[in-house]
Amino acid sequence: MEEERAARPAWGRWQRGDGGRGLPWRSTVLIAVIVMVGTGFAARNQPGRETLDVLGRALLLLGAAPLLFRHRRPVPVVFGVAAVTLGYLAAGYPYGPVFGLVGVACFAAVVHGHRTAAWALGLLWAGHLLLSHWLYRWLPPAVDGPAPWGQELPAAAFAVAVLAASETVRVRREQRAQLRADRAAAERRRADEERLRIARELHDVLAHSISVINVQAGAGLALLDSDPEQARTALKTIKAASKEALGEVRQVLDTLRTPGDAPRAPAPxxxxxxxxxxxxxxxxxxxxxxxxxxxxxxxxxxxxxxxxxxxxxxxxxxxxxxxxxxxxxxxxxxxxxxxxxxxxxxxxxxxxxxxxxxxxxxxxxxxxxxxxxxxxxxxxxxxxxxxxxxxxxxxxx
The missing domain is CATH 3.30.565.10 (Histidine kinase-like ATPase, C-terminal domain)
Structure with a gap:
């Protein structure tokens, strides 16, 4: 499996993404549609903001497009989406589901173990504070005033909720992965123990029986001419020992063919x-x-x-x-x-x-x-x- 993965061409890895995961086309398109439609509805209740024109919609699409790679490059994606969102807000366009783009990107990054993605939310919130309470004087729309401080509480709650949800999912994924690893290790351990048990059984059965056969074969050869009757007795012993060895070896092999079944004959x-x-x-x-x-x-x-x-x-x-x-x-x-x-x-x-x-x-x-x-x-x-x-x-x- 590792050799096949290493031999996979670069275009195949690009097509499927990191970890064998394909690019999330459907979910990204769905998120983009929700953001576009939702922002259009939200703009109706924000007459003081800039009209959502072609540039504004282009910025929304530009913020959604990097989400295609949120599983492959989660940290650059979350910071990129946060930068585009700040640009969108600095241009004076309406508030709305645009913050969800950063939430999705941050969620994907934290779930993949990149906690530094939390800084993207922090930078977005700090940038929003600068835009809405200081830089608004020099930015569109021209009639815009300072934002009420009360709206910062929902923004902070949104950031905390995204981080808490993503951290919870990350911990559960790691726990499931650890459980799978523990089960796999236990399976390997049981397989190793079973191999050792079978090796001991075969060694003990064959070592004893073949030792008897070896001694009797030597005695039979030595007595073949001088005492044929004693040589016959040695051959009978060889036959009995080999028959017993075959039976016990067959019993051990039966446990390999039908794992979990009870042995057909009682153990000695x-x-x-x-x-x-x-x-x-x-x-x-x-x-x-x-x-x-x-x-x-x-x-x-x-x-x-x-x-x-x-x-x-x-x-x-x-x-x-x-x-x-x-x-x-x-x-x-x-x-x-x-x-x-x-x-x-x-x-x-x-x-x-x-x-x-x-x-x-x-x-x-x-x-x-x-x-x-x-x-x-x-x-x-x-x-x-x-x-x-x-x-x-x-x-x-």
Whole structure:
């Protein structure tokens, strides 16, 4: 969009005006007609003023013409219209809707954020004071006398009303613009959060399943000739892991195709922990699970986060640890869930083909719930991942 706007030719910008707004032909013509007709009627009740001749009507049109550009160049327009209006009054022509020209120009300028336009009204009022109370001696009409001071009060009230109305509209426009900007920022933030969530889901699903597939493929190749039956078992594990990965990836993609709809399958939780243990066993990793505290129903978000954290921790053991055992401890506490995954190590130090985002994804999941992750080497050479997740159980919510 920005490139298209920059590439728009100059005549196109002239035709539409600033901000993509076209020149206000209709409203300007309407204002000019009102001023011309209204001044003609007003002149009937002002016999002491000059007759509204061709020059007077030309000055009225000259004051209305700049309003075409009140959205493009509001400050020059309002000062220009004020100068023409003063010239019209100095020539002795009748009072009337001519002041509305300055009011419209000032309104447009202030609404666009140019408060200096208020000076145009002030200068017009000061000029009118000079014309009607001092310079009238040397200006037409010849029989004109000083204007009554009482007429200055309506003029001042008119100026204050124009400024108050334009300032009110300006503030409301800025508030609406701010609301639109806030909504757009919120939409972008939600989109970013959704992208991060989907990225975490895909990473966790694919990292775990592909790690299982990689280990089993290596075992199958090694045993293909010496132990065909064991190689067949490895292929079956590969088939099962790939089928599960495809199903979960399809579920994530379904949420992209139909945003806002409920997922077709329930999100995984700690109730599927035995499946993780079985998949890990297929890779040669023996996993023990210990649970302490009264088990409570977990909110779906916390249940999914807990499952993915344990899944990623076990995946990292398969990838990066020389240990063939891992221990998972789940502690249900008062409003908290503590997860600990330990392996005996040592780290293999070999390239496992991961993306390096596993720990970052776990931390993001925990932080989204208000919890935290601690991960690091143990003094005995093993590795520990500890997650603390605050909970609001169904009984206490």
């Amino acid at each position: 939780g700690l109730d599927r922990l035995p499946e993780l243990v079985e998949q890990a066993a297929a890779t040669g990793l023996a996993v023990t699970v210990a649970t302490t505290g009264p088990r409570t129903a977990l909110p779906p978000g916390a249940d999914l986060a807990a499952f993915r954290i344990v899944q990623e921790a076990l995946t990292n053991v398969v990838r990066h640890s020389g240990s063939r055992t891992a221990a998972v401890r789940i502690a249900y506490g008062s409003g908290r869930l503590e997860l600990t995954v330990d392996d005996e190590g040592p780290a293999t130090g070999t390239e496992a083909g991961g993306s390096g985002n596993g720990l970052a994804g776990m931390r993001e999941r925990a932080a989204a719930l208000g919890g935290g992750i601690e991960a690091g080497a143990r003094p005995d050479g093993g590795f520990r991942v500890h997650a603390s997740l605050p909970l609001r159980t169904e009984e206490t919510s």
